[in-house]
Amino acid sequence: MGAGPKIRFRDAQIEMAHGAGGKASRRLIEGLFAPILCGASAEPLGDAAHISLNGTRLAITADSFVVSPLSFPGGSIGELAVNGTVNDLAVSGARAETLVVTYVLEAGLPTEILEREVRAMGRAARAPGVAIAGGDTKVVEHGKADRMYITTAGVGRLIPGVECSARSARPGDAVLLSGPIGDHGITILLARGELDLEADLCSDTRPVLPLVEALAQAAAPGLRWMRDPTRGGVATTLNEFARDCGLSVFIEEHRLPVREAVRGACELLGLDPLHIANEGQFLAVVAPEYQERALEALQRTPGGEGACIIGEVRQEPACAVVSGTPYGGSRIVDMLVGDPLPRIC
């Protein structure tokens, strides 16, 4: 065997944490997938890749959905599978055009459930005007999968004037958030029914494309970077940004929009809303001279009423996220480690 690419991933087996979107996921991708599959590409790993075909620049992405339970307050896996891919394209600065869809089904799945999810998928695709061009279906033996998994891959056209990259960020840039955080993750945690907790709460799953387009229209020249804080939450996404740009993000804790029910559940379970998954929000970094315009544009757009500025980019401490408490103290905000587990004692 010749000297292949250097594999830094040394974990003996795959665990849930490797899929939780935090540190372990990053280690797996950077230590195993990227060196073998992408070569020595020095580009930071985004949610979607930009490619050029006969001079047309396109964005391309793929995402898998394995949520349990399949449906939950505010959404279901079929809808999530469309929104997730549309959003990955949107925050890479692209408008989703076409999706292809793969279903992996467990034998014994009631057709009623499948039909419900296919319908949900159709509705979710029609809303932002995305075509579903084709796909594939596989069935595995009963017990070899958890009812239904969906993979969607999407191609999008780049929104003119939007050139996003973490490396274009500068100290003084504003960090914007499109709305309240933690709704999806806490909704799912409660919908699993293992905790005997109830709350009046819905997943935030939705396409963020209208918000991204409004933002691009108002502030494209000052728009530096966007990302949707899904698994791993805002903390993990901002840490990745800080690492990619070599700068620091300072957020003010009291400015973070968190619903009472999410705060309550997090307090009770010992979780941090900054680590909880979202499916309908995004973060944007905007040059200071554009921040007012950007915020106004978001707040004017339906669904963007809760948008706010949560902090700014700073020079130091490099590659880290710091949160200021309202009392003048501060703390480091780290990436999610492992899966968020409820803390009892």
Add this chain to the structure above:
Amino acid sequence: MKYVDEFREPELIARTSEEIRRLADPRRHYRFMEVCGGHTHAIYRFGLKDLLPPNIELVHGPGCPVCVLPMGRIDDGLSMAASSDVIFTAFGDMMRVPGTHGSPLEYKARGADVRIVYSPADALKLARANPDRQVMFFAIGFETTAPSTALTLMRAKAERIRNFSVFSNHVTIIPAIRAILDSPDMRIDAFIGPGHVSTVIGCRPYEWIARHEGKPLVVSGFEPLDVLQSVAMLLVQLQRGEAKVENQYRRVVPWEGNRAALKAMAEVFTLRSYFEWRGMGFISQSALALSEAYAEWDAEKRFQVPGIRVTDPKAAQCGEVLKGVLKPAQCKLFGKECTPERPIGALMVSSEGSCAAYYQYEYRKSQLVSIPA
């Protein structure tokens, strides 16, 4: 949020922080131990150190139940998970704690039936729903969680649920504090007393600390204002040359404790003559086993428990950190071999462990701020 926001009110916090600065004698260095891991977590999470003058040092105590559990007990518990008819249940806190051959989560990844429960009652519910399986609850915690284990066992007995058992690793707080005070390398001026433990045991069991050891102790809540007010109360006592037990957390902690909870514990548990604490060694009468009346539900009797003893890695200085002799970052492994993602010592696992809290909220701050622009 009610009962939370009032105790995070910035103006009151600023005022209390000022009061602390006024009360602290600048010629003197203060060492206060917060006994409970919940306080350690709050201190880091809310950046409370930034609100104290530099001559007040907070020393993290042993009150993190996951952290004080020796690795051998984790191995013992996991040895039961290996059997295919066993459902291993534990709190989320336990799931990433490493045993010799991996953590409960790693056992789960390899196929063991490991489940997170939110209360022992949920484990009992699982036992009812799976009558052909053995449901074992890996019980941890101080007097805070012991009553709920006790009540669950009383329920299991009343309902004659025989496929349920408890592996008790419950420990008691007073012997741990005594061990710290007896430790020759320890110098503590006063204690921030545990809040939740005291809702059960009350404030009276601490009186010897004030009376015989001459150390003030204030039972404290967990919100920023609670912790700061407790620090101020300790300073007032020291200024007056007093040593007494005070209750800052009166909205939750009754002076006499919770009699019903204590009664349930007395029925179900019996004191072990000794128990090993990670980093602190064997401490006599410091842990709870199931009493004879509940022997039938005792996992240590139902299963072949190997009784494994594992010595901690030599380089890890968990004991010194647990007793507050060393700061987390002074351990040779801290941030190098031992990180929250790859913990060697349990103090790095639980978010209430002082190493994990320090690493998560503070360490990189001190490390990175020094990088020149």
